[in-house]
Amino acid sequence: MVEFTRRKLMASSAAAALGIGAIGTVSADDTDTPGAPTIRGDIDRLATTARGAEVTGPFVFENGEVLFSLQHPSRENAAPYDTAAVGVLAGHQFEFNGRNDEFDELEAPRSKAAREQVQVAGGEYDILVQEGEEINGGSERWGHPQTPDGTDVTEFVGSRYGDVGYNPDMNFFVPTDDEGLEGYLFTNNETSPGCITRTPISRGEGGWSADAANAMELENREAFREIGGTRINCYGDLSPWGTPMSSEEDYSHPRVSGPATVGDVIEAESGVGIRGAAAFWNRPNPTEIAGVLGDDGDLFEESWYPQGTWALGGVEMQAYYLGAEPVDQDGDANTTEPIGEGYPNRYRYGHIVEVTEPTAAEPTPVKHYVMGRAAFECPEFMPDERTVYLASDGASKGLYKFVAEEPIPSYDDRMDVRGTLYAARVTNDEAAKNNPPAEVDLEIEWVELGTASNAEVASWIADYDDITQVDYLETHADVDWESDLEAALAAADEEVAINGNRDYITDAEIVEWARQYEEYGPDGVDEELRRIPFLETRAAAKAIGATVEFRKAEGIDSLDDAEPGDFLYLGISELNDGMSDDEGDVRMDRVDGGVVYRAELEEDYDVSTLEPAVVGPDATDRESIVDAAPINVDNVMVLDDGRVLLCEDKGSFGRSYPNDALWVYEPPTSVHIDSVAVRQDATAAAELTLSAVPDGLAGGTVSVSVDHTDVAEITGATYHDALELTAGPTVSDDGSTVEFQFADIDEEIQPGATDVSVATVELEGASMGTTDISVTVDSLDDDDGAPIESRPHTGVVVTGPPPIDGGAGGSGAVPTDPDGDGRYEDVNGNERLDYDDIVLLFEEIEDDSGSLTVDAYDFNDNGRIDYDDVVELYDEL
Structure with a gap:
């Protein structure tokens, strides 16, 4: 026997020094935060779910009926109602008129019977399918994965990620007829191995029904x-081209806990x-690692x-699902006997999974590896078919964006999808001053992590395909595990805890x-290191200063046909750990x-400001307040009329009833002024619009102002033709402000109207630069004389550089920015990028480089005008 000596090391001191506390806890010791709760708009309870259940996977059919x-x-x-299920809210249909007056708000459930079932305003919950139900002619069970030989994974002993089939989440419907009344329902199940079930459903005179006999477990x-199957399939999205997108919510991906970075590990030696859990992925019986890291286990002090x-629970089941030989199944718990061939590759999980050809006999899955790895709750694929926003659940997590180089469905092979992955960084100081969240917008910029294709990332992932639990022992322990498994495991645990798991990225x-x-930029790293941000996304984002502090970002959605000016909604289920502490970019009062x-x-479907x-409510708020406010909003879904479904995953709050609710949020009217680009000494028009007027528009007083008149001035304004009674508009002498006063006396603007044009503001460019153009609402009234709750939104005016008159290509015309990226590629002002632009920039650098405007022509982003800018411009041509 080989002797093994344990070393007692301090674990808590390093954690305390780095500010790492308990991860994922909710505290009732919460102060009375100002503005908690606050609802900017209106909100009504549409349904409550059965006791103990979350409201997840909302979907609204074309006819306005709701499913969750x-x-x-x-x-x-x-x-x-003691069994997981998917059902339709029969008796309720949205009219998509932007108003909540189409249903009477549901009362909170008071009786025991009401609390044990789903309650619906004006209807009832019709169950379509349930956990464990026989499907596919009896060869499968709904929500249950099987091994290659057809054995249900519930037959095996070992750790589990919840009860199999008990956690249905995402639901998206892909119609197979023109009316949208029959097709396939795709449902996620949060388990390991993961599940995506395809169930045929249709609507007849009696409502919606499911064809369980022809349902199939895609897994x-x-x-x-x-592709390794999927794992912990949570919420998702339906792409603009009609394919379900399933999110793998792999909570076990963190390399380091809480706000710590890998650099902190190196510094602490x-x-x-x-x-974090990722280090112990291929440990035999990995969920038991916490039990040996001190105290009873006595490995550390x-x-x-x-x-x-x-979340390492169920990894052995994933191995059996893939065909690995099950280890000792005689008892009723996991053993530490290592699993060899067939053990799952951890880098294959935590991705967005597209179900292509969703109506085919055998749908094909594609993992979008290039979108990174995280505990993804859900993505939002934008209408440009290139931009994807990605929200990650849990504590101290990132918010991500992916932008494809071409529309994703235009790639003949999805593995050729190529693009750039970004992480959000919160930039405004107010976000870090312990202010109430209701009073603080989060200003964000997007930090580029890297550019690659699905195929490239897949090739990097494949390098780790053959790693097993045997490798954990043989790589990290000098002890022969076959002779003394206990000693070998203890030695390996200590080595991995201190120095990391060398089987994976180090x-x-x-x-x-x-x-x-930091030295060369994202495109300048060594080829072997390009894999880092795609395989270790959270750790990479932390390492370069992105804001990895978001807490339980569990919902993200926008209109299916959203355009610039519309809204993207993001649900933060709990604003506490990571977002309400004394470090980092976000330090707000706890809610x-x-x-x-x-x-x-x-x-370009970018976002730069998150507004509450x-x-x-606070955990300490009285029962009446908690009863009437949304708590721990999980999934969000934007309806076609701009209202938003808010689904609760309620925490430990003192409501008078224990049930989660489905709320319908009616946002306030947005008073919006366009952002515009204008040439110097030229004019451009910005439209002043109201997003919606559910109860009509009687009139109001509104002013528009530019902050810097040395960049642009207001030179005039006109009203929309529908407004018959108006005053002014009155432009101030300095061109900074215009005031509008108007009334819709002929009621031309009908209740429920959207995108209501009020006026046009004329702006003249004065000198190169940018300035905010803002809206102030003094009053807005609806047709009943009641004030319209509104939210003004600021635009931006960008004025371009002056003409360059010298050189052969000089025309005296004002340069333009053809692609809107803030650089003025059209140097000679002829409305396009051509070779004369390169010549003119080249000739003017030698004599006038000191006078050229750096921000306009710094194409290589090095802070000055130089000959490499000429080369960069030529490369663009």
Whole structure:
């Protein structure tokens, strides 16, 4: 026997020094935060779910009927509400008129019977399919994965990620007829191995019904097994081209816990007290690692819990699903006997999975590896078919954006999809001054992580395909595990805790990637290191200063046909850990009830400001307040009329009833002024519009102002033709402000109208630069004389550079920015990029480089005008 000596090391001291506390806890010790709760707009309760269940996977059919999942209801409820299910809110249909007056708000459930079932305003919950139901002619069970030989994974002993089939989430319907009344319902199940079930459903005179006999568990198809299957499938999206997008919510992906970085591990010369669950992925019986990291296990002096360890549950089941030989199945719990061939590759999980050809006999899955790895709750694919926003659940997580180089469906092979991955960074100081969330917008910029294709990332992932639990022992312990498994496991655990898991990407590689990134930029890193931001997305984002502090970002959605000026909604289920502490970019007052933010979509579907739209209550608020406010909003879904479904995943709050609710949020009217680009000494028009007037528009007084008249001035304005009674408009002498006063005396603007044009503002460019153009609402009244709740939105005026008159290509015309990127490629002002632009810039650099406007012509982004800018402009041509 080989002797093994344990070393006692301090775990808690390193964690405390880095500010890592308990991850994922909700505290009732919450102060009375101003503005909690706040609802900017109106909100009404449409349904409550059965006791113990979340409201998840909302979907609204074309006819206005609503469907959602009954996720993990209490087993003590009366049947059938003791079993997970998916059902339709029969008797309720949205009219898509932008108003909540189409239904009477549901009262909170008071009786025991009401609390044990789904309650619907004006209707009832018709169950379509339920957990474990026989499907596919009896060869499969709904929500249950199988091994290659057809054995249900519930037959095996081992750790689990919840009850199999008990956690249905995403639901998206792909119609197979023109009326949208029959087709396939795609449902996620949060389990390991994961599940995506395709169920035929149709609507007849009696309502919606499911054809369980012809439903299929997609996970059991060979095409899914070839990509490793899926894991912990949470919410998702339906792409603009009609394919379901499933999110793998792999909480076990963190390399380091809480706000710590891999650099902190290197500096501490140990990962004790800092490492996350990812380090122990291929450990035999991985969920038991927390039990040996101190105290009872006695490996270290004080215990610590790697973030995400609980989500290692079900990894052995994933191996059996893939065909690995099951280890000892005689008992009733996991053993530490290592699994060899067939163990799953951890880098294959935590992705967005597209179900292509969704109506085919055998749908084909594609993992969009290039969109990174995280505990993805859901993506939002924008109408440009290139931009994707990605929200990650849990504590201390990032908010991500992916932009494809071409529209995603235009790629003949999805593995050729290529684009750039970004992480959000919060930039405004007000976000870090411990202010109430209701009073603070989050200003964000997007930090580029890297550019690649699905095929490239897939090739990097494949390098780790053959790693097993045997490797964990043989790589990290000098002890012969076959002779003394206990000693070998203890030695390996200690080595991995201190120095990391060398079977996968190492700490040193991540730190070196970050160093090269800072020195050379994302495209200048060594070829071998390009994999880092795609395989270790959270760790990479942390290493270069992105804001990895978001807490339980569980919902993200916008209009299906959203355009610039519309809104993207983001649900933060709990605003506490990571977002309400004393470090980082976000330090706000704690609101355990969470916040729903919204962001106005800009050109190219970018977003730069998250504004609080719905703020939940404090944990200490009285019962009457908590009863009437949304708590822990999870999934969000924007209706065609701009209203938003808010689905609760309620935390430990003192409501008078224990049930989660489905709320309908009616946002306030947005008073919007366009952003415009204008040449010097030229004019441009900006439209002043109201997003919606549910109860009509009687009139109002509104002013528009530019902050910097040395950049642009207001020179005139006109009213929309529908407004018959008006005053002015009055432009100030300095051109900074115009005031509008108007009344719709002929009631030309009807209740329920959207995108209501009020006036046009004329602006003249004065000198190169940018200035905000803002709106002030003094009053707005509806047709009943009641004030219209409104939210003004600021635009931007961009004035271009002056003409360059010298050189052969000089025309005296004002340069333009053809692609809107802030650089003026059209140097000679002829409305296009051509060779004369390169010549003119080349000739003017030698004599006038000091007078050229750097911001306009710095094409290589090095802060000055030089000959490389000429080369960059030529390359663009």
